Amino acid sequence: MHLDVWGARGSHPASGMAFSRFGHHTACLSVRSGDHLLVLDAGTGATALARALEASPPRAVDILLSHFHHDHVMGLPYLLMSLPAETDLRIHAAPECGLGLEALVAAILSPPYFPAGIAGVLGRTACHQHAAGAAFEAGALQIRMHPLEHPGGSTAFRVSDGARSLVYATDLEEPEQPDSAWVAFARGADLLVHDTMFTESEREVRRGWGHATIAGALQLADAAHVARLVGFHHNPVHDDELMSQREQELARVRPGSGLAREGESLPV
Numbered sequence: 001m002h003l004d005v006w007g008a009r010g011s012h013p014a015s016g017m018a019f020s021r022f023g024h025h026t027a028c029l030s031v032r033s034g035d036h037l038l039v040l041d042a043g044t045g046a047t048a049l050a051r052a053l054e055a056s057p058p059r060a061v062d063i064l065l066s067h068f069h070h071d072h073v074m075g076l077p078y079l080l081m082s083l084p085a086e087t088d089l090r091i092h093a094a095p096e097c098g099l100g101l102e103a104l105v106a107a108i109l110s111p112p113y114f115p116a117g118i119a120g121v122l123g124r125t126a127c128h129q130h131a132a133g134a135a136f137e138a139g140a141l142q143i144r145m146h147p148l149e150h151p152g153g154s155t156a157f158r159v160s161d162g163a164r165s166l167v168y169a170t171d172l173e174e175p176e177q178p179d180s181a182w183v184a185f186a187r188g189a190d191l192l193v194h195d196t197m198f199t200e201s202e203r204e205v206r207r208g209w210g211h212a213t214i215a216g217a218l219q220l221a222d223a224a225h226v227a228r229l230v231g232f233h234h235n236p237v238h239d240d241e242l243m244s245q246r247e248q249e250l251a252r253v254r255p256g257s258g259l260a261r262e263g264e265s266l267p268v
């Protein structure tokens with residue numbers, strides 16, 4: 001299993017050469033296995049994924065959405081539009097905002113948020129609304145969900161192919177100590193992709209914003225005996241120089257760990 005990174009920024013894209021090493025696009029990752037594609041979030045990185053799929057589009061696509069903040073869904077219409085009409089399309093989420101998944105997806109694909117004309121895409125997209133903590137199958141992959149503390153809610157996903165597993169945990173207020181259910185969810189994962197948006201000083205002034213630090217990610221990675229930690233949801237004002245410093249600090253404490261780079265393919 002490989003996890004392809006199409007966007008690793010949080011909140012909004014980061015433009016300019018000072019951000020080119022870790023990338024510009026917001027949250028989007030994917031796992032391709034033959035004719036099946038699993039997508040984790042559909043931020044602006046989903047537009048790059050859409051272009052990459054043109055040469056050999058998958059027959060079935062499962063899109064897992066952590067939540068509905070702009071940085072996680074802005075690329076969704078472009079990804080859906082780019083896929084051939086015969087593609088088997090499924091969207092999975094556990095929205096906590098009171099609106100149903102189908103209504104949320106319809107709003108993203110419709111005026112006033114998006115020009116009219118892709119109603120057909122909506123008609124052939126199956127929306128699977130799950131309860132927090134649900135488990136289901138996507139192609140040959142097993143998926144488990146875990147609710148996260150974030151304004152409006154967010155969901156972590158554990159993806160397993162039966163032999164290897166990854167945990168995707170972004171947009172979460174880091175706890176003082178991860179509780180036993182959270183540690184159990186991540187236990188033994190081969191790869192943990194975790195929100196590391198804030199420096200320690202940023203976290204001090206932004207408690208309640210629903211994001212984590214490298215120290216918070218390390219706490220879970222160590223408690224759950226995760227093999228490899230990769231930081232994600234990069235602050236869009238952190239340039240390559242600061243990102244490299246933070247990555248070196250992380251790698252010193254936990255060799256082999258790093259911060260996600262747009263365009264890379266992470267072995268799981």
Ligand SMILES: [Zn+2]
Pocket residue numbers: 010011069071072171233
């Ligand atoms: Zn976000």
Ligand SMILES: [Zn+2]
Pocket residue numbers: 067069150154171
């Ligand atoms: Zn968010």
